[in-house]
Amino acid sequence: MGRAMGQIEFPILQSFSERCLAATTTAEITRAFDAILRPRGVLQWYVGNLGFVDEWRGFGFDEIPAGWRKRYVEAGHARFDPVFQHAANHGGKTTWAECKLIAERLDDKRGLQVFAESAEYDLDSGLILPIHGLGDLPAAVSFGGMDLDLTPDEQASLYLTGALAYESLRRLVV
DSSP states (O other): OOBOOOOOOHHHHHHHHHHHHHOSSHHHHHHHHHHHHGGGTEEEEEEEETHHHHTOOSOEEEEOOHHHHHHHHHTTGGGTOHHHHHHHTTOOSEEHHHHHHHHHHTTOHHHHHHHHHHHTTTOOEEEEEEEOSSSSSOEEEEEEESSBOOOHHHHHHHHHHHHHHHHHHHHHHO
16 A cells, blocks of 8 residues: 555645745745655655756756666666656656556566666655647656555646646746
8 A cells, every 4th residue: 555645735735836826936936846745755756848857958856866866867767767758758647657567568677677776766656747848848747755645636636736836947947
């Protein structure tokens, strides 16, 4: 059984939305985003263009364990990460578990290696929300943690907070 996050209550979402809309710096948004996610067991998040991960183009904001970021970049995992590739190829919202099942069915050894290594950094479950239509780079919001309980209501809450964070950050940097 996954870690129960619970649906994010409306007053918390409303406060988060107001903070994002009033923000004048990206740091204000990233602090608010982290504050709403940490109590729900989300240990890692990324908001931005996917090109920022491997080409350093566009924009990207995150709370990713430093060791995992270093390993991910050094190993070139973006080319093989089933979650990253799902978002880059215009997929829809999905869990990391669904991406892992596809990698297992395809016997994708490099993709499965990414999952095995991420678990070493307490990242064994998550959700990715691909964002399409702005510029030439696909974008996404990704959430990760250990044994997250990603029921449909919890996914909807993460989807809403992720969309708010993405649009608010984009507004300040583009």
